[in-house]
Amino acid sequence: MELTGAQALIKSLEMQQVEVMFGLPGGAILPVYDPIIDSSIRHILVRHEQGAGHMAEGYAQVTGRPGVAMVTSGPGATNIVTPLADAYMDSIPLVVVTGQVPTTAIGTDAFQESDITGITMGITKHNWLITDVKDIPRVVAEAFHVATTGRPGPVLIDIPKDVANQRMEWYWPEPSDLDLPGYHPVTEGDPALVRRAAELLLAAERPVIYAGGGILKARAADALRELAERTGIPVVTTLMARGSFPDSHPLCLGMPGMHGNYTAVTAMQRSDLLIALGSRFDDRVTGRVDSFAPEAKVIHVDIDPAEHNKVRLADVAIAGDCRLVIDELLVALDDLGLSHSDATRGGRGGAPSDAVSGAPESAGSLAASHPRDRLIPWRAQLSEWQRRFPLVYDQQPGSGALKPQFVLEALRDATPDDTIVASGVGQHQMFASQWWQFDHPYTWVNSGGLGTMGYAVPAAIGAKVGRPSTMVWAVDGDGCFQMTAQELVTASSERIPVKIAILNNAYLGMVRQWQEMFYEERYSEVYLSPDLPDYVGWAEAMGCVGMRVDSSDEVAPAIDKANDIDDRPVVIDFRTDAFEKVYPMVAAGSSNDDILVDPSLAEDGRP
Amino acid sequence: MSVYGADKRHHTLTVLVENKSGVLARVAGLFSRRGYNIFSLAVAPSDDERFSRITIVVDVESSPLEQIIKQLDKLIPVVSITELDPAVSRERELLLATVEAGPDTRGQVIQLVGVFEGKIVDVGHDRLTVMLAGAPTKLDDFEDLIRGYGIVDMQRTGRVALPMLDRSGDHSPRLHAEPPLGHHTEKAG
Numbered sequence: 001m002e003l004t005g006a007q008a009l010i011k012s013l014e015m016q017q018v019e020v021m022f023g024l025p026g027g028a029i030l031p032v033y034d035p036i037i038d039s040s041i042r043h044i045l046v047r048h049e050q051g052a053g054h055m056a057e058g059y060a061q062v063t064g065r066p067g068v069a070m071v072t073s074g075p076g077a078t079n080i081v082t083p084l085a086d087a088y089m090d091s092i093p094l095v096v097v098t099g100q101v102p103t104t105a106i107g108t109d110a111f112q113e114s115d116i117t118g119i120t121m122g123i124t125k126h127n128w129l130i131t132d133v134k135d136i137p138r139v140v141a142e143a144f145h146v147a148t149t150g151r152p153g154p155v156l157i158d159i160p161k162d163v164a165n166q167r168m169e170w171y172w173p174e175p176s177d178l179d180l181p182g183y184h185p186v187t188e189g190d191p192a193l194v195r196r197a198a199e200l201l202l203a204a205e206r207p208v209i210y211a212g213g214g215i216l217k218a219r220a221a222d223a224l225r226e227l228a229e230r231t232g233i234p235v236v237t238t239l240m241a242r243g244s245f246p247d248s249h250p251l252c253l254g255m256p257g258m259h260g261n262y263t264a265v266t267a268m269q270r271s272d273l274l275i276a277l278g279s280r281f282d283d284r285v286t287g288r289v290d291s292f293a294p295e296a297k298v299i300h301v302d303i304d305p306a307e308h309n310k311v312r313l314a315d316v317a318i319a320g321d322c323r324l325v326i327d328e329l330l331v332a333l334d335d336l337g338l339s340h341s342d343a344t345r346g347g348r349g350g351a352p353s354d355a356v357s358g359a360p361e362s363a364g365s366l367a368a369s370h371p372r373d374r375l376i377p378w379r380a381q382l383s384e385w386q387r388r389f390p391l392v393y394d395q396q397p398g399s400g401a402l403k404p405q406f407v408l409e410a411l412r413d414a415t416p417d418d419t420i421v422a423s424g425v426g427q428h429q430m431f432a433s434q435w436w437q438f439d440h441p442y443t444w445v446n447s448g449g450l451g452t453m454g455y456a457v458p459a460a461i462g463a464k465v466g467r468p469s470t471m472v473w474a475v476d477g478d479g480c481f482q483m484t485a486q487e488l489v490t491a492s493s494e495r496i497p498v499k500i501a502i503l504n505n506a507y508l509g510m511v512r513q514w515q516e517m518f519y520e521e522r523y524s525e526v527y528l529s530p531d532l533p534d535y536v537g538w539a540e541a542m543g544c545v546g547m548r549v550d551s552s553d554e555v556a557p558a559i560d561k562a563n564d565i566d567d568r569p570v571v572i573d574f575r576t577d578a579f580e581k582v583y584p585m586v587a588a589g590s591s592n593d594d595i596l597v598d599p600s601l602a603e604d605g606r607p
Numbered sequence: 608m609s610v611y612g613a614d615k616r617h618h619t620l621t622v623l624v625e626n627k628s629g630v631l632a633r634v635a636g637l638f639s640r641r642g643y644n645i646f647s648l649a650v651a652p653s654d655d656e657r658f659s660r661i662t663i664v665v666d667v668e669s670s671p672l673e674q675i676i677k678q679l680d681k682l683i684p685v686v687s688i689t690e691l692d693p694a695v696s697r698e699r700e701l702l703l704a705t706v707e708a709g710p711d712t713r714g715q716v717i718q719l720v721g722v723f724e725g726k727i728v729d730v731g732h733d734r735l736t737v738m739l740a741g742a743p744t745k746l747d748d749f750e751d752l753i754r755g756y757g758i759v760d761m762q763r764t765g766r767v768a769l770p771m772l773d774r775s776g777d778h779s780p781r782l783h784a785e786p787p788l789g790h791h792t793e794k795a796g
Contacts, residue, residue, distance in 0.1 A: 117629065118629075118632065121629075121632065121633055121636050122636055122637075122640045125683070126682075126683040129628075129629070146683060180683065181625065181657075181686050182624070182625065182682070182683055182684055182685045182686040182687075183683050304681070305677050305680075306674065306677035306678050306680070306681055308677075309671070309673060309674070310674060
């Protein structure tokens, strides 16, 4: 069967079971758009190529399948650079196809030419410029293999227009036909190292499991839960790992880091053993590295060996897939005599303030020799911290300024447990991570590593496409919303009923917070105005239902109304308090020991 | 003066890469974006046309060697990395220099080239082009000595290296990457 390169490319995507792709056509990619008309793949036409990339990311994050986007050369390709960088930082499997000028024009500064493989070399796991039409099926197969195995990540395929028009004899490569002699990701942990880790784990008195995004990538949430329950070790879940361990679980301490809660941050600081699972000692988690968790030994499990010893020297560094290594670890713990009783198995409903205190009581029923007993004083200490330093805010009734945390609590309580939440970057993102209760994996979609403002709207759309029967809310800031809101036109026209909660404080809120705290309240270029644009009018112009909420008593009715709409997107403009700051906070470059809590909890916020 | 000298800052990595366009840019780009310093870099085809060998002398003060190797290893076209500690490897480099050699000094320059077992590859009225291959420190010494006569132009290739042969009977080179991480050339293809 003879096909054009363009037909072969689309057929190759079909062979990879691609169901949906996000994109926007243009000159150089024109040949590849033609066979889409006859393809089983649903193509979603975006309004800006950045939207295509973030939609593909949102789709990938909730489904675990690679997101696919296709754009044209030059500006189309450069517009998707931000999503590629974002996906690279957060290890999201993405396959991006870009058109390129004809091979004969490459290097001549041709119209809409850009060296996109050169530009994206440092922000993709790998990229390919196809110069021979016969390579197309093999390169597509290689691209999906590289994107989805090992440490997942984005890849890019650049296809010149003349190559797309040439003809080739169709084939589909066998796995052995892939030409990747330098790519052999490890998955299973070294048994000797796993055993050493198990020994450290049983000997620790103040251990903390430091769960990162790798848990979700490895689909290891169940394994993590078994490990925590078997050992009684408390778990912190990083921004990228929210939902990988249920917030309602008695052993869950919540999010650590710059805006993590006091107990999660301080548990790591005082720990004598950090069990880092798919986490990478990001600077937002460690604060000043030389004073981070000074007494802790470190077990570091990561599928990417380059993460080991990059920031923090590990006592035991295990290269491997988190799910497989945790399973190996559980076997090693068996061998070392850890019993299977599960007194700390969590139910739902433990209030955050006393969540951990349930564990020591139930541990009392165990045989005295159980290693979990060793952790009773530690868990009592954690409970004490949780009691003294909870997350707090003060919502005055009636006409008092609307607090963003109040909105999030109302939204959390009015939506199903498995609701997917997408966020942008800034105060609203931190409030969402703090105040939502994540009890299911793959329900939190955000831009962690790159911190891409404008992520929420397109990522939510991509998530809704991937999980159409699940409710999807984007929690966005007014600054973020203005960056990518045009994709709501895409959502309306494609009938993708996402819901957007704008926490509109009329400021670039996180920058405002820093200027207030560290620049003597000299507010430079952070004011946005609450009324310009008119968010309700803008939403309606884009085919959405628009609502505006000014006071706390309007919050619940508006959310209920939004939840009842399922045939178009909804945007609610929540007018929130501009002066609310995110606490706790560890200032950039400070030690996690210098964490500031809400000023109502301690003088100067210093515990 | 020594370009890299005999200090402990440098380590030599021989990196087997796929012989495809853009691979050198990927390697160079990695060093640049992660802030690793390179003393020298030499690229040439290997004995298998599918692969090229890049010999990189890295500054291990700019970043830990372990990180440099592991990040290099993540590049998809990198097939294998062999770390060569200068103490257990044979390192060689080639120097070409055009030196002032008028009637008064020509004899001295020729004598010096002879002492270092170099070769004269071109002769002009008052200049000589000389070639010297050898250990980098030997080239450093030679360069110091001919400088006094006047170096008109000089090029050095950057070093290449192979592991020192082990006379105890173990013939495997010292692969830095441990088995789960290592990409062994025999797997190639």
